[in-house]
Amino acid sequence: MSANGTQAVDRAAALIALVVQADEPISFTTLVDEAGLAKSTTSRLLAALERAHLLERDAGGAYVAGPLFALYAARHDPWREIGRLARPTLQRVADDTGETVHLAIPRGDTVVQVAQVDTRYVLGTRDWMGVEVPPHTSAQGKVLYAFDALPLPEGELDTPAERSLRTLAELERDLAKARRNGYAVTRDELEPGLSAVAAPVRGRDGNVIAALGVSGPSARIATESDQIGRLLVEQADSLSALLRRRTLKEGAA
Amino acid sequence: MSANGTQAVDRAAALIALVVQADEPISFTTLVDEAGLAKSTTSRLLAALERAHLLERDAGGAYVAGPLFALYAARHDPWREIGRLARPTLQRVADDTGETVHLAIPRGDTVVQVAQVDTRYVLGTRDWMGVEVPPHTSAQGKVLYAFDALPLPEGELDTPAERSLRTLAELERDLAKARRNGYAVTRDELEPGLSAVAAPVRGRDGNVIAALGVSGPSARIATESDQIGRLLVEQADSLSALLRRRTLKEGAA
DNA sequence: AATGCGGTTCCATATTATGGAACTCTCGGG
DNA sequence: CCCGAGAGTTCCATAATATGGAACCGCATT
Numbered sequence: 079m080s081a082n083g084t085q086a087v088d089r090a091a092a093l094i095a096l097v098v099q100a101d102e103p104i105s106f107t108t109l110v111d112e113a114g115l116a117k118s119t120t121s122r123l124l125a126a127l128e129r130a131h132l133l134e135r136d137a138g139g140a141y142v143a144g145p146l147f148a149l150y151a152a153r154h155d156p157w158r159e160i161g162r163l164a165r166p167t168l169q170r171v172a173d174d175t176g177e178t179v180h181l182a183i184p185r186g187d188t189v190v191q192v193a194q195v196d197t198r199y200v201l202g203t204r205d206w207m208g209v210e211v212p213p214h215t216s217a218q219g220k221v222l223y224a225f226d227a228l229p230l231p232e233g234e235l236d237t238p239a240e241r242s243l244r245t246l247a248e249l250e251r252d253l254a255k256a257r258r259n260g261y262a263v264t265r266d267e268l269e270p271g272l273s274a275v276a277a278p279v280r281g282r283d284g285n286v287i288a289a290l291g292v293s294g295p296s297a298r299i300a301t302e303s304d305q306i307g308r309l310l311v312e313q314a315d316s317l318s319a320l321l322r323r324r325t326l327k328e329g330a331a
Numbered sequence: 332m333s334a335n336g337t338q339a340v341d342r343a344a345a346l347i348a349l350v351v352q353a354d355e356p357i358s359f360t361t362l363v364d365e366a367g368l369a370k371s372t373t374s375r376l377l378a379a380l381e382r383a384h385l386l387e388r389d390a391g392g393a394y395v396a397g398p399l400f401a402l403y404a405a406r407h408d409p410w411r412e413i414g415r416l417a418r419p420t421l422q423r424v425a426d427d428t429g430e431t432v433h434l435a436i437p438r439g440d441t442v443v444q445v446a447q448v449d450t451r452y453v454l455g456t457r458d459w460m461g462v463e464v465p466p467h468t469s470a471q472g473k474v475l476y477a478f479d480a481l482p483l484p485e486g487e488l489d490t491p492a493e494r495s496l497r498t499l500a501e502l503e504r505d506l507a508k509a510r511r512n513g514y515a516v517t518r519d520e521l522e523p524g525l526s527a528v529a530a531p532v533r534g535r536d537g538n539v540i541a542a543l544g545v546s547g548p549s550a551r552i553a554t555e556s557d558q559i560g561r562l563l564v565e566q567a568d569s570l571s572a573l574l575r576r577r578t579l580k581e582g583a584a
Numbered sequence: 585a586a587t588g589c590g591g592t593t594c595c596a597t598a599t600t601a602t603g604g605a606a607c608t609c610t611c612g613g614g
Numbered sequence: 615c616c617c618g619a620g621a622g623t624t625c626c627a628t629a630a631t632a633t634g635g636a637a638c639c640g641c642a643t644t
Contacts, residue, residue, distance in 0.1 A: 082375070083375055084339070084375055084376065084378075084379035086337070086339040086340050087339050087340055087343045087376060087379045087380070087383075088379055088382075088383065090340045090343070090344075091343075091379065091380065091382075091383030091385055092383070094383070094385065094399065095383065095384070095399060098399050098402060098403055099399075099402070101403075101406060122335065122336055122337055123337065123340060125337075126337035126340045126341055126344065127340070127344065129341075129344075130340075130341065130344030130345070130347070130348065131348070132344055132347065143403055145415075145416060146347065146348060146351050146352075147400060147403045147404075148407075148412040148415045148416050149351060149352070149412075149416060149573070149574075150351055150354075150396055150400045150403065150404055151400075151403055151404040151407045151409055151412040152409050152412040152413045152415075152416055152574060153354060153409070153535055153574065153576075154401075154404045154409065155409070156404055156405050156406070156407070156408070156409065159401040159402075159404040159405040160405045162398075162401045162405075163398060163401050163402060163405055282406050320402070321402075321405060321406065323406075
């Protein structure tokens, strides 16, 4: 990173980042240590940031994100923001696999897509944002079932394709496998020729809140499902790390 | 505000505030004008803020809130944040009236309290956070009904108190009155001796998303309902203005 | 009363931010 | 194809601004 006449702003920004990323009240002294600045400098900068409503002190005098952050959060849907944060991750997966990549979240007892990056192949999946399919026919749905992010279906399962899972027992077996592998797969279970792989994304408190998935023609996906699965788990974990509160240390994007 | 060795940070913070408060992409030139800084200075500061992930440029090169804001928003419930932003408003009402003040939002077909400031009187209302009551027996519920923030109840109305409204027609008449006055009143309709007044808070898109209310003993509240109503409307409007995107000009808190 | 801890204020210093001007890029006309 | 205008970035000499060590403050603990 360059340092061209913005030392003060850079330092102030670093303080903000520490507070926001940690997402729990941080004491003055901790900030001094963590940022490696002189006490006096830190004090002045923090005072300025507080005046600007970028930071705030809680009852105990520790620093937390200020009203400007609250204002932003009050005005914006968290799910859309998760999608926004996930974009670079999706893009990385898209670049690596060349396939269409999605991020999906549970809503009620169904699954909705909140972000998508398209394939570079001509034969790709279409725009799935907002389209609803029976969760047990999609890899993302299976992930959300498997990790308790979505209540299991009751009664008869829809069977839109010949290879769709037909019974709850079959589904349960598949979910157990997903839990073992860390990722879920569907092959020709929604449409013949369409396959998908997905891995779980965990939220602040550690439980699964979303599924990161890749979908495309079985010819390309199904044969590589293991490799794609591992990639997805890795990337989903790094996204989870972003959403989890940061304990220490840094790492840019 | 004082300027003790933090000019750069103050200016940078002002730029962030402009972008976040406007809540729509702002071009470089607009920022230069609005902040009244030299082009070169603005450019340098904005570049630093972008490096720090506090701001971001959209496809058209205009500035929007950056990933740190998205991260905060992804991690926090907007309703709780609205409650946080409302705190100073509630406090002001509490100071003016001396009574217990609440902010409530619709959730499903019921009403939940998201913030509360307590009375200084001994005889006050208790902690209502999370307690559920039939909406038509609370002033806040009536406000949310009246301004289409909550679906009207069906079938029989609960009548926990002697003076509770008993029919949908009665309720409708009361709601019409609330729409005319701009605020709603309940008197002894939930518990004998308990009265309340509430006014609507509007969100970003102009429709009602919350109700700001005061409650306390009928002896104090009911006799002053008109004056309290006007105060609530005024304060609720100022809260609405905060949540609405800011078109121009400034104003501190 | 004395000591230590968390934080703020002071002040001389020189490092860092500043803004005018020059420069680059892109787009729209003529 | 060239010219000009608008948007934005880079350069650089200048001095205004941020810096950090030390002194200071207030509060708890012993």
